[in-house]
Amino acid sequence: MDILSFNFQDFLSAFIILFAVIDITGLTPIIIDMKQKGHNIVAWKAAVYSLITFLAFLFMGNIILELFQVDISSFAIAGALVIFVMAIEMLLGIEIFRNDGPEGAASIVPIVFPLIAGAGSFTTLLSLRALYGLGSILAALVLNIVVIYIVIRNVHILERVLGKTGVYVLRKFFGIILLALSVRMFLQNLAVALESF
Numbered sequence: 001m002d003i004l005s006f007n008f009q010d011f012l013s014a015f016i017i018l019f020a021v022i023d024i025t026g027l028t029p030i031i032i033d034m035k036q037k038g039h040n041i042v043a044w045k046a047a048v049y050s051l052i053t054f055l056a057f058l059f060m061g062n063i064i065l066e067l068f069q070v071d072i073s074s075f076a077i078a079g080a081l082v083i084f085v086m087a088i089e090m091l092l093g094i095e096i097f098r099n100d101g102p103e104g105a106a107s108i109v110p111i112v113f114p115l116i117a118g119a120g121s122f123t124t125l126l127s128l129r130a131l132y133g134l135g136s137i138l139a140a141l142v143l144n145i146v147v148i149y150i151v152i153r154n155v156h157i158l159e160r161v162l163g164k165t166g167v168y169v170l171r172k173f174f175g176i177i178l179l180a181l182s183v184r185m186f187l188q189n190l191a192v193a194l195e196s197f
Contacts, residue, residue: 006135014128014140021124022144024151027115029174031155032167033090039106046107046116047149053117054141058125071196072126076119076189082110083118084182090175116148119185 031041057064065072085096128137159167 005133006139007133010132010136011139014132014137015143017124017128018121018140018144019147021121022116022148024116024144024148026174026177027111028151028155028158029167029170030086030090030115030178031111031152032159033171034106034111035155035159036167037095041111041152042107043149043153046111046152047145049108049112050116050148051141051145053112054121054125054145057117057122058129058137058141061122061126071193072119072123073189073192073196075122077186077193079114079119080182080186080189082114083178083185086110086115087175087179087182090171090178111152119189 035041065075088094089096125137125141128140162170
């Protein structure tokens, strides 16, 4: 198989897999919550930085992790801890991630990393390299970035439709979901990390 080859079926499969792992639609309550706290989330920045991060990891992921002597499970544990803190914020209505960065910084941390470009999507990208041609993966990745931009750019529409009560209920519900995901991610990768010692 030519590494740069494009196959529509492979492209479609890679797109669906990445879309499910990134889960940008599931992140909308978190984005709404952060905007209500005064964080300025810039859609194009989140999309561009996500693409750059994904491409860097697609081509140099293993090298970067080896350079810092970090394995993928340790990387995933770090991401799980950040997600855990965000879930606590959503559930308890407290602020831990202070809005003290430059304007638009929230578009990068925690939106790009670890929520969009986290350990799960990085691992998935590396797995896709073994299955499909690079052309199909790159096309699937770019289309996912377009979806990310559209969702973040239009998140205010969902906010208007749900109203204040709907956003509040959704924030609490997804806070619990996010907490459960972070715990699962932490425990799964902790077991892998402990086995390697």
